[in-house]
Amino acid sequence: MSQLAKLQKWLQDTNTDVAYISDPINVNYFSGYGSDPEERVLALFVFKDADPFLFAPQLNVEEAKASGFEYDVYGYLDHENPFAIIAEKIKARTKNFENWAIEKDNLSVIRYQAIKTFFPTVGMTQDASRFIEQTRLYKSDAEIEIMNQAGADADFAFQQAFAAVKTGVSERDIMGQIEYALKKHGVMEMSFSTIVQAGANAANPHGGPSLDLVEPNELVLFDLGTVKDGYMSDATRTIAYGTPSEKAQDIFKVCLEANVTAMDKAKPGMTAAELDKIARDIITKAGYGEFFIHRLGHGIGKSTHEFPSIMEGNNMELQPGMCFSVEPGIYIPGVAGVRIEDCGHMTKDGFVPFTHTPKELLTIPLS
């Protein structure tokens, strides 16, 4: 069943007349047409008993029509009131529009009030966000194939990253080299700004690449992701440039064990919290529990962060088709930081990663 058909079925099951899809990512998920409208209005309207339509800035209407979306596409000009046109199109399409679902996570108060003006007596209490996050949680084989391709691009990026490491090159220069190599390789977009952190800088898991230079005998951390047909990759590797301190090597060893063990033991039916605990227990037992300061992982798909969240307190059962990261990290301020991350998908037999770059400590000789 297509994503759109699932949404239509949900409208029928819940006796909801209209769904107003406002998040551009979800418009893309259900319609196949993707665009960032910035401050303009892009929306997909789906009905219980009528054909859906796309609504877009006039500038994008031809592109939307050419995108393969099978139904009507309507547009508006900058000086027009988009909600007046939407209301007119809805009222022309069906007599049943008394009961709406809106994306409460996405729709702004001003747009909610604007559409309400044209439908003052209509109930807009149904939350499409909850249905959509549940639907997006389970990836189809086709989605998983695209995410495998995105993973292969991330693996390609790691090879570029490792080749760029030498004495005196800045973190930011390496970041630039990685992203340039990807563009030449045909990868247009990163799923987030590439992270390159050497030595103690990697102890700040939210820091970006700096102008600091790579120095001999330290760890270097790379966290990167690419976009393929609207789906994200996200992976982290930590390598050695020369011979890092024993402490650094020890936290690497513990972090690797946590990553590999969690990936091996992840099985359908296990809860997200249980999986988090497998990795966390290894790190805690080694004495580094206080330095693993984030959740084990996050869901991934059309967003870099989505359901399921792999963390303490989340009793959601992991099931085949769910895609998420396994990314233990140990960050010791002033010393070093290590994170090792793969995203993958759950199958009936266990967790299968999208990235395959080896994880054992790679040592780049000094140069």
Added chain:
Amino acid sequence: MSQLAKLQKWLQDTNTDVAYISDPINVNYFSGYGSDPEERVLALFVFKDADPFLFAPQLNVEEAKASGFEYDVYGYLDHENPFAIIAEKIKARTKNFENWAIEKDNLSVIRYQAIKTFFPTVGMTQDASRFIEQTRLYKSDAEIEIMNQAGADADFAFQQAFAAVKTGVSERDIMGQIEYALKKHGVMEMSFSTIVQAGANAANPHGGPSLDLVEPNELVLFDLGTVKDGYMSDATRTIAYGTPSEKAQDIFKVCLEANVTAMDKAKPGMTAAELDKIARDIITKAGYGEFFIHRLGHGIGKSTHEFPSIMEGNNMELQPGMCFSVEPGIYIPGVAGVRIEDCGHMTKDGFVPFTHTPKELLTIPLS
């Protein structure tokens, strides 16, 4: 007066007890602390009669405290309800919280409902979005100085772009070279994905760089922008690689005249629509009116697109301190596309651009 003081004064003037600032860009604008919280909650609460506070994911609290924000910073952990903590902090801070302003353009319905749960009898009818967009419309000397620096980075980028043009290099390769050179130069972030379009590809003003190769004797269009301390640059140049067709040269000449004339004639007190018309009339008179398919310009600042919109129908008067683009374009499908764009600020004497790369047709010899 600081941005924060302006907001506090507005609360007093409108007798509003609390402002809930939810857009991360505006949190940064008023507090100085910038971060992308993704799915987590970042907020600034400002009061009529008490000190403001920042509220952030616990992961960001130390960073926020170190950012120079002078008041309290509170955090929450992933498993806590952020709105319960916010409510507790507000009630501990002041007895006056009966009357709120929210950012209607930004606040989602789900978060509006979540905060409402803790303040069921409170009126949240004031729209802080309208006040903020008016405030952000007028840039201070300090903001204009940063935007001049961002413009200088864009000028640097054009030099890299022009040097990368040769036969057989792809649009995407040039894009990668530009962004890599910027990273080495210390520019971490683009304000949008760099556009490089050669020949007829430039006739699609919304298209990105492709794997198509630059060919001799065509125009090449570059539209790019950089970020400096949270402020954007945005500029477009079109150059010749060899000798383009006479038609291509003619649309370049008309577009340049439209750009230069509009920038020269822009004066305070003129409306946005009048400025748009100056450029549009030149293009229309030359016979290309139907190929100038977008507004003349957009405001710029902490966002790439903000007020004022330089378009037909907008009777807002342009005043000193306003920053916007002047970017006429002519797009002839299958033939060529030209756009020439500078952003700048209005002064009492006229429009002063942030970018200074020459605009006369630069010809790169074939190589």
